[in-house]
Amino acid sequence: xxxxxxxxxxxxxxxxxxxxxxxxxxxxxxxxxxxxxxxxxxxxxxxxxxxxxxxxxxxxxxxxxxxxxxxxxxxxxxxxxxxxxxxxxxxxxxxxxxxxxxxxxxxxxxxxxxxxxxxxxxxxxxxxxxxxxxxxxxxxxxxxxxxxxxxxxxxxxxxxxxxxxxxxxxxxxxxxxxxxxxxxxxxxxxxxxxxxxxxxxxxxxxxxxxxxxxxxxxxxxxxxxxxxxxxxxxxxxxxxxxxxxxxxxxxxxxxxxxxxxxxxxxxxxxxxxxxxxxxxxxxxxxxxxxxxxxxxxxxxxxxxxxxxxxxxxxxxxxxxxxxxxxxxxxxxxxxxxxxxxxxxxxxxxxxxxxxxxxxxxxxxxxxxxxxxxxxxxxxxxxxxxxxxxxxxxxxxxxxxxxxxxxxxxxxxxxxxxxxxxxxxxxxxxxxxxxxxxxxxxxxxxxxxxxxxxxxxxxxxxxxxxxxxxxxxxxxxxxxxxxxxxxxxxxxxxxxxxxxxxxxxxxxxxxxxxxxxxxxxx
Ligand code: HEC
Ligand code: HEC
Numbered sequence: 001x002x003x004x005x006x007x008x009x010x011x012x013x014x015x016x017x018x019x020x021x022x023x024x025x026x027x028x029x030x031x032x033x034x035x036x037x038x039x040x041x042x043x044x045x046x047x048x049x050x051x052x053x054x055x056x057x058x059x060x061x062x063x064x065x066x067x068x069x070x071x072x073x074x075x076x077x078x079x080x081x082x083x084x085x086x087x088x089x090x091x092x093x094x095x096x097x098x099x100x101x102x103x104x105x106x107x108x109x110x111x112x113x114x115x116x117x118x119x120x121x122x123x124x125x126x127x128x129x130x131x132x133x134x135x136x137x138x139x140x141x142x143x144x145x146x147x148x149x150x151x152x153x154x155x156x157x158x159x160x161x162x163x164x165x166x167x168x169x170x171x172x173x174x175x176x177x178x179x180x181x182x183x184x185x186x187x188x189x190x191x192x193x194x195x196x197x198x199x200x201x202x203x204x205x206x207x208x209x210x211x212x213x214x215x216x217x218x219x220x221x222x223x224x225x226x227x228x229x230x231x232x233x234x235x236x237x238x239x240x241x242x243x244x245x246x247x248x249x250x251x252x253x254x255x256x257x258x259x260x261x262x263x264x265x266x267x268x269x270x271x272x273x274x275x276x277x278x279x280x281x282x283x284x285x286x287x288x289x290x291x292x293x294x295x296x297x298x299x300x301x302x303x304x305x306x307x308x309x310x311x312x313x314x315x316x317x318x319x320x321x322x323x324x325x326x327x328x329x330x331x332x333x334x335x336x337x338x339x340x341x342x343x344x345x346x347x348x349x350x351x352x353x354x355x356x357x358x359x360x361x362x363x364x365x366x367x368x369x370x371x372x373x374x375x376x377x378x379x380x381x382x383x384x385x386x387x388x389x390x391x392x393x394x395x396x397x398x399x400x401x402x403x404x405x406x407x408x409x410x411x412x413x414x415x416x417x418x419x420x421x422x423x424x425x426x427x428x429x430x431x432x433x434x435x436x437x438x439x440x441x442x443x444x445x446x447x448x449x450x451x452x453x454x455x456x457x458x459x460x461x462x463x464x465x466x467x468x469x470x471x472x473x474x475x476x477x478x479x480x481x482x483x484x485x486x487x488x489x490x491x492x493x494x495x496x497x498x499x500x501x502x503x504x505x506x507x508x509x510x511x512x513x514x515x516x517x518x519x520x521x
Contacts, residue, residue: 015468017088024315027234031090038079038087039071043108053148053363054091056189058140061092061260062103062109062519064284069518074156078452085480089235089260096261097140098193099283108134108520110290111297114402123163126179136183140191143184149173163336201262212357213243213305214315214332215291216438218398219419219468220301222246222317224332226357230310235259239278246317246330265289279305285310298404298416308356311335313381320387320424320437321346324367328352328397329386333380342386345369372428373435387426387436394425395441396496404462404510406487409474412511418470422495422504441495443468448490448507455482461489470493472510487514 044052060065065088071077079087107115117124119133127136141149144218154160154172161171211227225243236258257278265287267278268308280289285307292300293294296380306312313333321327326349331340336359340348348353352360356478359378365388373385385414398421407415422441425433445464447453461480462472473487493506 027086028090028093031094033088034079034083038077038083042075042077045153047487055095056142056145058095058097058189058194059092059264060097060109060138060520061088061264062259063135063138064088064095064518064519065292080291082248092260096264097138098197098357099273099281100193100197101191102138102281102385104135104290105134106279106281106452108132108138111292111300112290112520113297113521116401122178122290124183127172127177129163129165130160130249132507133181135520136221137187138520140189141184142189143180144315145189146183147176148182148186150180152274168338176380197262197403203262204237204259205231207237207259207265209306210308210334211305212289212308212332213303214317215301215303217245217301220245222315223240223251223301224315224358225251225316229257232256237267238417239267241269241271241304243293245367255518268293268294279295280305286312291308295414296417298419306334307490308334311337311379311381313376313378316376316384316386318437319385320389320439321365323362323365323369323371323390324386326362326364329361329363331361331376331384332356333378335383338380338381341377345373346386346388370429371426371434372432383455389424389426392424392436392439392497392502393427394424394498395497395504396423396497397421397504398423398438400506402506402508404470404472404508405513406462406475407513408511409476411513413474413475413515415472415475417472418493418508420468420470420493420495420506422468422497424502425498440498441468442498444471444494444496445508446492446494448492452490453493455485455489457491457510460487461491462487463491470508470510475513 031516035054037469039051041053043054046052068084068087072079117128117133117201119128122215123133127133137233147273147465160166207229209229210233211229213225213227214225221244221245223243225241230238236256239257240254241252245251251271253269253271255267257265257267263282265278265280265282269276269278275294276291276295278291280287280303287305289303291303292299303518306314313331315332317330317332334357336356340361342363347364348361348368349364350362352362369388371388371390373383373387376384376386402418404418405416407413420443421438424436424439426436428434443464445458445465447457460473462470464470477484478487489510491508491510
């Protein structure tokens, strides 16, 4: 009886193993079959695997998801959620971007919605006024496909010609005659980076194991710990996170992740009661990117991780020390070993803890320690800076410019908060400015200008909390406001350092909900 059961089990296990090995090949077959069953009909087979339009573009997983979702919304494509997931995976692997091709524009995937973009004027005005310029820069196409895209835009939204930055010029002519060749040159379908990446692309299994991580969430602080990645089917993983914030709050949870195109890591983990997304580039034993609250993407942390077996120093937390003080510093990384050197004037009083992923030190900074940034060295490892400061020359509010949004009040859209930190800057002995780091501050808001003062924006737009988190007002028209307007506002954000009292200023626009919120802004 028992042996039969065991045998049956073994049989099932063996089956599961084979199906695991087949999963990859099957996923590809399934992807191609889905393209043929779901897309051909509107899209035309061109011989071999090629299909009109679809085969002549490369983009990110989010880019593919948006294109297919658009086919559903605008053209009535019928596709189940799991079929769409299979197709996104297939297309993102087959026609993705090389890591280099995403550099400088990953903020769109990472949902850093306060980013102020720096494209040239022509691209910003022609293409970057309804959506981010990054949405454009995260695609690769030949001239013909950029041209189709321009025609699709005008056909789909004919009123675009009458809008600002189009009614004063011949938008269509400029888009076709100037933008199309420029885009085809800047973002071409074929590139050396892509052909090289396809050859070098590592398999998902290289990511298995332990990862030491370091991060920072605005208005919350530093975080560190270890993430454990184990295999699931195909290019998916199980993920366990075990860490804590510098203030002791646990940062513990687990979930799953998927790897697209050999390096685009997308995770879904639950940390405490909060569902968080991970958008990382996983390359050469390092993961880098952003981890954010799925419902509140403004609550996110910069994240970097180093894989076990790759000796690497990731961070020192905190990354500053005041001359004449004694503090606890934590070095975070993987494969940590050897002696610490912090340079002249800094003395390690005691090693409080030393593990391969974190080294905690009690450090004394002499009153005469030179102000400025210096390298931290641990054994053979470096690449991390520590700032020593005496006086604070300047305080900057981070982010310098940001947007919060009203919400709730019976509506479906949550409030989008503002989150701030006070970044202190010093001057070294040569008079050169250097970044010290985020220091504790008192927070307040003021009207940004006369208009804001008259409209009483400070009263209506929301509340600045003690911790640098701004909670905007309720959604909808407010009968108490002039012309029953929304609780929008234009505010100056003021940080006053707890120690020393220096001040810095930023700007916060409080505005209405973002109704259209696609994966790529
Ligand atoms: C009901 C018809 C229809 C179906 C089915 C359909 N498409 Fe499309 N597709 C279109 C039309 C029309 C366009 C051109 C206009 C546009 O871009 O919306 C298009 C354009 C595209 C583009 C180019 C978009 C761009 O940004 O330039 C992509 C990519 C695409 N489709 C992918 C797909 C995929 C993948 C499928 C199958 C899962 C699919 N389509 C199924 C009608 C369809
Ligand atoms: C009038 C506003 C507007 C302008 C101007 C505009 N776009 Fe768009 N664009 C849109 C909208 C709306 C979508 C569809 C978004 C969605 O699917 O949620 C879109 C989608 C896109 C996409 C994704 C298409 C896909 O299916 O993959 C790309 C790429 C893009 N635009 C590039 C451009 C370029 C290049 C220009 C300049 C030539 C431009 N856009 C100008 C509004 C605009």
